[in-house]
Amino acid sequence: MMFSESQMDGGFTSTQFTNSPAATNRDTAGVVPLTIKQISEASHSGDDKSNFVVSGADVVNVTVVGMVSNIVERNTDVTFTVDDGTGKLDCKRWVNEPFDKLQMEDVREGIYVRVDGHLRSFRGARHVSVFSVRPVTNFDEITFHFIACIHHHMRTTKVQKTQGDGTTFSQNINSTPSTPIQNVANGFKTTSLSQMSVPFTVDGLKGFDQMVLAYLQLPANYENEKGIHTNELAQKLKLSNDKIMESIRTLEDEGMIYSTIDEFHYKATSSS
Amino acid sequence: MPLHRLIVNVFSLFTNLKFSRTIPHLDLHEHHLFDKMLLYVSAFICKEMDTTNPAVIVNGDLLRSYVGRKVRTVIQVIRPDAGGLIGRSTDEKQITIKGQPPSPLTTFVEVIGVADSALSIRAEIVTNFGDTFDTNNYNQLCQLANGEFRHLFI
Secondary structure (H helix, E strand, C coil): CCCCHHHCCCCCCHHHHHHCHHHHHHHHCCEEECCHHHHHCCEECCCCCCCEEECCEEECEEEEEEEEEEEEECCCEEEEEEECCCCEEEEEEECCCHHHHHHHHCCCCCCEEEEEEEEEEECCEEEEEEEEEEECCCCHHHHHHHHHHHHHHHHHHHHHHHHHCCCCCCCCCCCCCCCCCCCHHHCCCCCCHHHCCCCCCECCECHHHHHHHHHHHCHHHHHCCCCEEHHHHHHHHCCCHHHHHHHHHHHHHCCCEEECCCCCEEEECCCC | CCHHHHHHHHHHHHHHCCCHHHCCCCCHHHHHHHHHHHHHHHHHHHHCCCCCCCCEECCHHHHHHHCCCEEEEEEEEEEEECCEEEEEECCCCEEEEECCCCCCCCCEEEEEEEEEECCEEEEEEEEECCCCCCHHHHHHHHHHHHCCCHHHCC
């Protein structure tokens, strides 16, 4: 990255910066695609005003796509406003290296740009400390960006919903290469669906039985004292209740699963 | 002018965006005081990011729901027209754009402006979007941005 951390916002020394929680997050969380409306509605997590929460997940670095206006060039920085149609966001690009200057030369009033940067709060005002800004040349990128915003929102809210149900199953949230979100803060493992969809007959068990068993053997589900509700199985594996119950009976007969708090909750007898 | 009147005027600023010059019966000192308060108020407003006038992403069909409001859409140019141009929306509807389009025009343009009627937009900004654009994707985005995920956009 072509910027010096010690100059991120004037007042920070590099030691302060690397010690702050934001710095640790910056290494782990990817660049989160957001609409500017989402950024404007972001809340702070706890008392720490340097942290932002969008759709219930921590956000440190963001990527936005919008139209440039109000470019103001100074000796050490360039500020501009990005409007993506959902709102306006102030951006600040420190100009230290020749590269920064070169990149900023392409940024003109009225063009669309993609901006990657660090979301900051300075005296209550939100702005983005820009790492990278480049003009949009293929305008499908605008469509793509908004779809990515929706996708990210769905993914984070879905993870929370399933967590709320007392399970930690989630569809592989690390699936998008462009936005590698590692939700380390929440401390749960992710497992992709493909790992458990076994469509073949193995060990005399039908594909559905294998799928049900694999789901119950997911570390998070295996550790769940209560077991997993059959409705959840039906929902997660996208199978009818009848098929689930059929598999449940087979697996129970085989001694591979057992019912827990009631006849709707099941747990695997072994983790593998 | 008593202080409470001043405060009332400051609050009317939120709704009417009045400036101290437009408020009668202020002497010089009060003018000064008011401007100072104005500064604080505007600093307060500035802290809140500007999401007051969003431009809703629409296709031809959705345009009718936003007559009189700010919208944005991508159209395929059919032909220039007196005082604007005629284009086809991503859902194959003919849309009239009033305003000054850029020259030369590419096949696809984005129009940001106010929905004039169910099939016309008074353009504020017309941007060339090149000669290739996936209209189907954009059309589906319009539906998502006005449906289930509306709260992320407006």
